[in-house]
Amino acid sequence: MKKYKSKVGKTPFVIVAIIFACISIALIILQAWVSLAIIAVVIIFMAYSFRTTYYVIDGNNLFVRAGFIINITVQIDKIKKIVETHDYINDLNTATLSYDRLAIYSNRETVVISPEDKIEFINHLKQINPNIEVVLK
Numbered sequence: 001m002k003k004y005k006s007k008v009g010k011t012p013f014v015i016v017a018i019i020f021a022c023i024s025i026a027l028i029i030l031q032a033w034v035s036l037a038i039i040a041v042v043i044i045f046m047a048y049s050f051r052t053t054y055y056v057i058d059g060n061n062l063f064v065r066a067g068f069i070i071n072i073t074v075q076i077d078k079i080k081k082i083v084e085t086h087d088y089i090n091d092l093n094t095a096t097l098s099y100d101r102l103a104i105y106s107n108r109e110t111v112v113i114s115p116e117d118k119i120e121f122i123n124h125l126k127q128i129n130p131n132i133e134v135v136l137k
Contacts, residue, residue, distance in 0.1 A: 005116050006115065007098040012097070020042075049067035049068075057124050074109070083102070087099075101113065102118060
């Protein structure tokens with residue numbers, strides 16, 4: 001079993017941090033404490049999601065986890081293709097914290113992930129299923 005952390009993109013993280021900081025400052029000035037508490041809960045939820053977005057290869061299974069929302073298992077022997085992408089893909093099966101992504105196509109579904117070390121991750125999958133087609137840009 002090997003766990004791979006998700007890569008965290010600096011740009012999206014900084015943009016979100018600036019937005020939440022500005023909103024929080026405005027809410028403090030307005031003394032909108034209930035709204036500030038709601039923002040705090042959202043920030044805690046996002047921090048939890050950042051800490052719990054990862055990918056595990058165990059036997060013939062790839063487990064994709066992202067907070068409470070995404071909990072996907074992909075059979076590695078069913079993976080047909082892995083494509084490197086830097087596009088913003090708005091998909092329910094996107095478990096990424098970066099725009100430096102891999103789209104994994106299997107018989108049943110497509111999952112988009114962003115492991116820190118893409119090459120090691122791909123090589124690990126190909127050790128299990130050498131028939132996976134890999135397209136790197």
